[in-house]
Amino acid sequence: MGAFHSVSDDHPYRDLAAKTGFSLEQIGSLHNRFKQLSHNEDVLKREDFNSIPDLACNPIRTQIIKAFFDRRNFQGNGTGSVQEIGFEEFLTVMSYFRPPSSRMTEEQREEMRRAKLRFLFNMHDTDNDGTITLEEYRHVVEELLSSSGTLGKETAKGISDAAMLEVASITMGHMEPDEFYEGITFDHFLKILKEIEIDTKMHIRF
């Protein structure tokens, strides 16, 4: 892999490597994949993702694809979505799935956890108001059950309501009867998913 890179190639890679934490080889192979998906252009469009056959069976593929084009995941401060992304954005989104390295300090590990959970949060919070409302959560569960047909729709409502109630119970503890629980904020999200060890679960091998 390394032999085919000229010196000039390494420099942009080095920047990217510093920014995203990937190694140079990983960036190289991801770049090849990027070029393959985008048919050798510089930008990737949504339609390009449709050419991946295995992705078609995935119940949450729309949300995954949307996540790639979501500015909130680009580690800037932008919001909203874009129509096409370059390699840098592609890599940035991929970097959320890096495994924790053994040399990380506790602080860095915590930061990585937050970043990953933030990514998940952004996937659920589609209107970017900072909370996952009941409707959005219902949508999530419906998508997950979308492969089971009409059976899913009603039970999805039940499940999402139950889940929401659980979140409210864990995070709020006590509420007056006419108070209204707006939705899951990021802090609540962190709290309820504390048990799942995100940093060890949410990664793939590059």
Add this chain to the structure above:
Amino acid sequence: MIPRVPFRPAPGHRTLMGRGLLMFLIMTLILGTILPLGASSSPDVSSRNGQDNHNHSHRSQDHEGKHHDNKSRKAFPVLEFDYQHVRIPFEIALWVLLASLMKLGFHLIPRLSSIVPESCLLIVVGLLVGGLIKLVGESPPVLDSKVFFLYLLPPIILDAGYFLPIRPFSENLGTILMFAVVGTLWNSFFIGGLLYAVCQIEGANLLRVDLLSCLLFGAIISAVDPVAVLAVFEEIHINELLHILVFGESLLNDAVTVVLYHLFEEFAGVGTVSVVDVFLGILSFLVVSMGGVLVGAIYGFLSALTSRFTSHQRVIEPLFVFMYSYMAYLSAEIFHLSGIMALIACGAVMRPYVEANISHKSHTTIKYFLKMWSSVSETLIFIFLGVSTVAGPHQWNWTFVVMTVILCLVARVLGVVGLTYVINKFRIVKLTTKDQFIIAYGGLRGAIAFSLVFLLDKDHFPDKHMFLTAIITIIFFTVFVQGMTIRPLVDLLAVKKKQETKRSINEEIHTQFLDHLLTGIEDICGHYGHHHWKDKLNRFNKKYIKKCLIAGERSKEPQLIAFYHKMEMKQAIELVESGSGAKLPSAMPSTISLQNIQPKKPADRALPQLSKGREEEIRKILRNNLQRTRQRLQSYNRHTLVADPYEDGWKEILLKKKKIELEKKISQMNNYLTVPAPPSDSPTMARARLASDPQAWRVKPDTDNVPTIKVDLASPQSPESVNVVDEFGKRGGQPQREPEGEDGGLTMKVPSSSGKAPTKADSDDPREQQRLMRCLSDPGPAPDEEEDDDEPFLP
């Protein structure tokens, strides 16, 4: 896993007299054990068969004698003593009883059981009993290898295999295999080789021990024992990863042990091993392990298929599970394949399908029978280990034994460290030094090694007794020293413990979400990794296998829904079992109710006919009651349910009670709660029905404050539901009775539909709709003494 049932003290037990009585009972039993052994001529268990034949012939002769001897008539015996013909079952039952009483006894002394693991105590008891028997003058029974391998070991392994946590096991399979295969090989050759070197030393008087014997000994002793590991690790509640690593290793190294054992035993007579034999040995290893797994999987599928058709004969469902598994074990043993791996494969393969098919009661039966059998087996094994120590012919050789112990420890540590170094290169979650220490320290030896040595032929292995002594020493050392010290060490090193939290539905949702997400990302990367293959397997499973192995509707139920229903049912049962009182088994006491999360719509506010007071009362009731969601305590559809007369009776009483209450009830309530019904024949629902405790419908004395929620279901009605409506219809003349179908139930509908008054519309066709009575549990304003902690349904 072998459970430690929480010791609920009956009133007598904690008192001194209670303890004294129990001790007396145990003493009597021990004495009782010795006497029959003394009464019979040859107490050795393995010579049972001879006795049986002898008895039979004796008895037939007796009959003939009586016919001949009519002249000298004896007086008719009123009371006879004929011990011989029940001797064997009597002794077995006595031993089992003794073992179980021992278990009871240990927990009476709380401090002891928290310091010393149970296995140690049992061995000590075995030593005592063996000593007693020897004092009496008889030779104590020895742990017969056949009995051990055919009767005592399978329940433990089946228990472990059936409840094996598949997810962590498959995630760490590579690591486990490395430890099991490579680790055991390293151990056996290291120990065997070095022991041979030691034996060559002049002064030790061990020159006659040849290389093959040493290697065989090394092979036997290097295998980590699942029984011992289970017994000790059960009590220290270590985190899941370490548990599955050590435990998985102990299970999978059986194949290696079997191959090495047979290899060395075969060639012990010949004296040399050639290269071809080594090659054949490797081939044999593959055959033994893969063959064992295959046999187990076949029986597992057969069992799953059989369970599909048992819906009309629920009572024998557990029998199928046990028999198929046992057959798998025995079939594997016929061909000298790895029986343990067959058993594990069978249990793990059949479990998801069988659980989808069988009733809840069968599930509970299987669980408790397995736990019971494995518990008894384990106890017996350890006691007999103690007794055999006293009994067995020993040959103590200081050098050999001490060197064995040292070499075992050294080999284990070196093996673990070396292997972890290699493994960590491939693992994402690396194994830390602490983990390595626990893995090394947890390598306990146990009864399997002992039985294997016992099986050795004395002619080929003249040093059998020396081996026996050494093995017993090692077992004692690992079980006592390592077993006792591992708990304080775990605390000292602050090793992560098992998390006791229950699986919440949020976690389940997100775990599934993550699975799909990671599969998607892998596909985008073009990377065929772990998740990709898992997803493919799941889809294949769903499409083909589940269709043929799972009965009826259940095969299409996605996992999340199944989980949801299971959780609901579990909570329903919990609440019912928690008995009377307002104490809910809630880990998160909160007053959050459904209202808090439903978005407010203007329609909610429009309750013109409802008085403020009434509304407040209802709100208070809702708020106080809604701790857990989704309680389904009543059957949906009686069609497919085997009628439970008890439940029917309660229902009638309840309905009558409700009648009286409801006349004053909120007729003007405009909120409705619609409940989606699961398919009526789904076994989860069947289980919920069967599990629903009639207690839930206990009559409530304070009737005034209990509104009832009636629920509209979309599914077709059943005859009973029509009866319900009919009954309501019959009792006419109630003041303020609401129109027919409504009947004063507090029905709540999701506000998203129009919150106005569909009462009329609904009541138009009461018979078309299935009514479901929901009883709102009632802490309410008045203190309740019932357990009625039912919760209104969430949509």
